[in-house]
Amino acid sequence: MSRMLKLAATVSVMTLLPGALATASAESLKVVASFSIISDFAKNVGGDRVDITTLVGPDGDAHVYEPKPADAAAVASADVVLVNGLQFEGFLKRLVEASGTKAPIVELTKGGEVLKAEEGEHHHEGEEAAEGEHDHEAAEGEHAHEEGGEHAHEEGHHHHGEFDPHAWQSVHNAEVYVKNIADAFCAADADGCDDYKANAEAYSAKLEALEEEIKAAVAQIPEEKRTIITSHDAFGYFQHEYGLRFLAPEGVSTESEASAADVAALIKQVREDKASAIFVENITNPRLIEQIASETGIKIGGTLYSDALSDPSGPAATYIDMMKHNVTTIKGAISGS
Ligand SMILES: [Zn+2]
Numbered sequence: 001m002s003r004m005l006k007l008a009a010t011v012s013v014m015t016l017l018p019g020a021l022a023t024a025s026a027e028s029l030k031v032v033a034s035f036s037i038i039s040d041f042a043k044n045v046g047g048d049r050v051d052i053t054t055l056v057g058p059d060g061d062a063h064v065y066e067p068k069p070a071d072a073a074a075v076a077s078a079d080v081v082l083v084n085g086l087q088f089e090g091f092l093k094r095l096v097e098a099s100g101t102k103a104p105i106v107e108l109t110k111g112g113e114v115l116k117a118e119e120g121e122h123h124h125e126g127e128e129a130a131e132g133e134h135d136h137e138a139a140e141g142e143h144a145h146e147e148g149g150e151h152a153h154e155e156g157h158h159h160h161g162e163f164d165p166h167a168w169q170s171v172h173n174a175e176v177y178v179k180n181i182a183d184a185f186c187a188a189d190a191d192g193c194d195d196y197k198a199n200a201e202a203y204s205a206k207l208e209a210l211e212e213e214i215k216a217a218v219a220q221i222p223e224e225k226r227t228i229i230t231s232h233d234a235f236g237y238f239q240h241e242y243g244l245r246f247l248a249p250e251g252v253s254t255e256s257e258a259s260a261a262d263v264a265a266l267i268k269q270v271r272e273d274k275a276s277a278i279f280v281e282n283i284t285n286p287r288l289i290e291q292i293a294s295e296t297g298i299k300i301g302g303t304l305y306s307d308a309l310s311d312p313s314g315p316a317a318t319y320i321d322m323m324k325h326n327v328t329t330i331k332g333a334i335s336g337s
Pocket residue numbers: 063166232233234252253254306307
């Protein structure tokens with residue numbers, strides 16, 4: 001008898017609050033992450049409470065990604081959509097519109113330290129491009145207004161934005177992404193908030209240890225050997241934070257290919273500056289780097305993971321492994337040269 005009453009009570013509560021109960025207990029939070037690095041952060045914060053769909057997967061290039069119908073379906077049914085922002089995901093605006101989603105689109109670079117993209121000539125201009133040259137400012141407010149119609153004037157153009165989008169290459173910024181993810185999850189699933197915050201805190205402690213490790217590794221590289229080459233300007237934040245100098249034939253987006261003049265200028269500069277090492281990137285075709293390597297005689301020092309993780313069996317299956325792999329590969333190539 002009492003059991004039947006309990007059952008009846010439960011049923012009536014469920015009738016009153018079907019959505020609330022479904023979100024809180026049976027179903028996990030449906031999260032869409034725009035690319036693999038964000039997906040890894042989201043896993044660390046969300047644990048078992050979230051079900052993550054990643055749009056641009058391992059070794060994928062988000063700059064030039066073409067969404068699939070399944071992506072629109074995932075965005076349409078998502079509870080939360082996590083994106084980098086700063087126009088990293090060129091495909092995003094149209095995808096979100098096409099999906100008709102009501103989910104919040106959360107820009108994880110918000111509140112982080114954001115660097116301006118360098119116009120025209122990339123990093124290969126002067127001698128003193130390395131330290132202190134970047135304009136940077138807190139992103140708070142700077143692109144807070146980007147959601148909605150503000151991007152309208154960009155439509156049809158494929159050039160990159162005012163800011164360098166590769167903010168995750170600074171571990172300090174990665175902590176901002178993680179905090180923003182925890183806040184977004186708390187807003188969408190209040191019952192899990194304590195878990196999200198505890199997970200974010202534990203993961204941030206690991207990120208702080210990672211940052212110390214990176215600084216210690218860079219400190220062992222002689223200052224005069226800290227100039228290296230990659231295929232596109234994905235490491236501006238790494239340069240700014242950790243004091244290596246990166247040169248690249250392509251700018252902050254892979255959308256526009258390097259011109260013959262860009263490549264010739266880079267080769268000339270490499271010969272003058274004696275860059276210590278050259279690397280291919282996991283997301284881009286190695287052809288250009290192979291050409292520069294053969295014309296300058298610098299041996300290719302390995303693969304750096306710039307805008308995407310490796311697949312699970314690779315050396316950069318998580319963000320932490322990616323950052324460790326990159327700095328270890330750079331250090332190894334320089335000391336071996
Ligand atoms: Zn990039």
